[in-house]
Amino acid sequence: MRWSDFPILERKIYDRYPLVYLDNAATTQKPRQVVEAMTEEYFNVNANVHRGVHFLSQKATELHEASRETVRRFLNARSTSEIVFTRGTTESINLVASCFGQAFMKEGDEVIVSEMEHHSNIVSWQLLQARQGIRLRVCPITDDGLLRMDEFERLFSERTKLVSLTHVSNVLGTVNPVREIVRIAHEHGVPVLIDGAQSTPHMPVDVQAIDCDFFAFSGHKIYGPTGIGVLYGKEKWLDRIPPYMGGGEMIKTVSFEKTTFNDLPYKFEAGTPDYVASTGLACALDFVSETGFDAIQAHEHDLTAYAMERLMEVDGMKIFGPGIDAHDAVISFQVGNIHHLDMGTLLDRLGIAIRTGHHCAEPLMHRLGIEGTCRASFALYNTRKDVDALVDGIERVRQMF
Amino acid sequence: MNINEIQDEIIAEFSDFDDWMDRYQMLIDMGSEQPPLEDKYKTEQNLIDGCQSRVWLQADMIDGKLHFRAESDALIVKGIVALLVRVLSDHTPQEILDADLYFIDRIGLREHLSPTRSNGLGAMLKQMKMYALAFKTIQNS
Structure with a gap:
């Protein structure tokens, strides 16, 4: 896998911010080939x-x-x-x-x-x-x-x-x-x-x-x-x-x-x-x-573990779902009382794409007693830098409330 | 102030901010400062379900003018709700029906009121106009 395989990852969002694409569970970007x-x-x-x-x-x-x-x-x-x-x-x-x-x-x-x-x-x-x-x-x-x-x-x-x-x-x-x-x-x-x-x-x-x-x-x-x-x-x-x-x-x-x-x-x-x-x-x-699942799993597991660790540094952070051992490259979270739609709207303005809402799983939301979550999901082209950008973005948003 | 004067006032308030994050900060502040809608008005009937966020809209006719109160569970949406209420509330149904809401474009909020944005705002605006039409029909009958 080369970065240049995914041209979209090099584009700017709102003419200004580099794209941090963390909505891979919804759809992944496409390699050039x-x-x-x-x-x-x-x-x-x-x-x-x-x-x-x-x-x-x-x-x-x-x-x-x-x-x-x-x-x-x-x-x-x-x-x-x-x-x-x-x-x-x-x-x-x-x-x-x-x-x-x-x-x-x-x-x-x-x-x-x-x-x-x-x-x-x-x-x-x-x-x-x-x-x-x-x-x-x-x-x-x-x-x-x-x-x-x-x-x-x-x-x-x-x-x-x-x-x-x-x-x-x-x-x-x-x-x-x-x-x-x-x-x-x-x-x-x-x-x-x-x-x-x-x-x-x-x-x-x-x-x-x-x-x-x-x-x-x-x-x-x-x-x-x-x-x-x-x-x-x-x-x-x-x-x-x-x-x-x-x-x-x-x-x-x-x-x-x-x-x-x-x-x-x-x-x-x-x-x-x-x-x-x-x-x-x-x-x-x-x-x-060709990239190989050994490499993909090692990379994404590292990324997910790193993200869970870094996200937990944020004040008021709640991560839904099991611990890292039974966890795939999807993290649902909520920060204090900040509504998921507000979080998603503001992160978007910083070039960070996450998904918010009930994620087409309303019965699960009822089970968890919530209206929705913020969801960051990873693919093989994501890096720790993306996670850092997400955490920085969340910190910036948090201070607005 | 008439509807256009209020709109111009809002445009002026927003013109101080070039950065989007600052504009959103202002919306968040407006949302936070808005008095909450009393629970008795947060009924199923007043609910506009936007999939990602919810809006409640209460309309009352007071001395020939339509009075709106509204709230949302998401703060940015609540800020925009506050703006819409500020512009359209306490005018006659005819004034509301005739209103050309140019401030939405001018302060860059058009995307938030598009039907594809699942926050309930587009539907709320439509509902406000529907109330105006309904009350006008009652007035005329």
Whole structure:
């Protein structure tokens, strides 16, 4: 990784301040090579994929399918049939809620989620609840933001059909013990969906080692383009659940009497896929793999620990979530009585980008008894200098109140 | 003072400050100095939920003039709320409806009142005009 890979990091904010970008849990900045790969494809290769007999269509198809193979390798999935391209984590979760729900759930059946879920892993199930009368069981968390594993075990009943949990909390940075979660769920014969939006940028994910049944993540949170994401699903499940959307690409034969569906993963990919974004995503995953998770984790862990230590020097500082051992590169905090919106507005004027509010996790805010937090989140290009700028900024803001 | 005189006064107050942090300091001070809205007015009905911050707006008709009281849980927003109340409160519904709020642009607060900014201020301004329209309709009927 070179700084020059990320041109945006050199820009000034309000014509004056160097950018301190600490909103990486919302979206990451893009390395030059990702954007260039996509530009190159538009300028030199662009043609609609699959079924095209002409040269460009075949080249574009090769690129698109090579990207699928890159994703497979990145997650260590068994086969590319298990890699479905979606628009992002949200669509991936909705796909499972709709299609798994339709195939395997009826009124009174239960899905286990937790108090720390993002709205996308709550509302998707509530829609299914409205359509099919399923029930949500919610695993509580400790005051430190850890999953109550003792309670988790107790939530299973003969009506439990799926566990759907986040790998890493987008608010608290909590890293959940996904292998243990999957082991317990499988003991009860229940499959597991893992929301990997916040884990994939920061730690290696091996879906076979985790043994989860579904895994969702977004491209734009891992240095890739917006509008593309992935749903990994074990073939045995993807085979048995119905398609999500109908259209081209996802069919084998169509007649008004009987339509048959395409093989995996195309059964779930109706319409022209974003074959340029898939190239960008593959390029981003290669960029991460080349940088190496050993280096990324060492750097981000150091940065998170340093930030927690420096932030605690601020008078009135409260950091939410667990200690550094179970903590990913996300820090939610509050300073005295200063409203998070005031803090975010003022830091912004100093060129420091953080996120404020409920972070699409309102039930978690209710659990913590707060309206919102300030959230700083790190990526591999952040440095201790960014942390220092944040702490200096907070000190300056604090003195205004 | 009429609405434009108040606006000009505010523009003059802000013109002393070039730096944004100083302008925000002024808004924070204005927000802190504003008397809190009594709890009885902080009702669900008076609430304008801005996702990130909340604004409560109470409107009363006193001697043909519309009197506003408001508060927010975020101090910068509360400061801007105080400005809007200072400009629009205690004028007739017609004056409020006719008001061209140029001070917002002139002191650089436009972005805070845009519909994409989830602080409730844009909705508050709209609500103030709605009250003016409603009271005017009542007056005329």
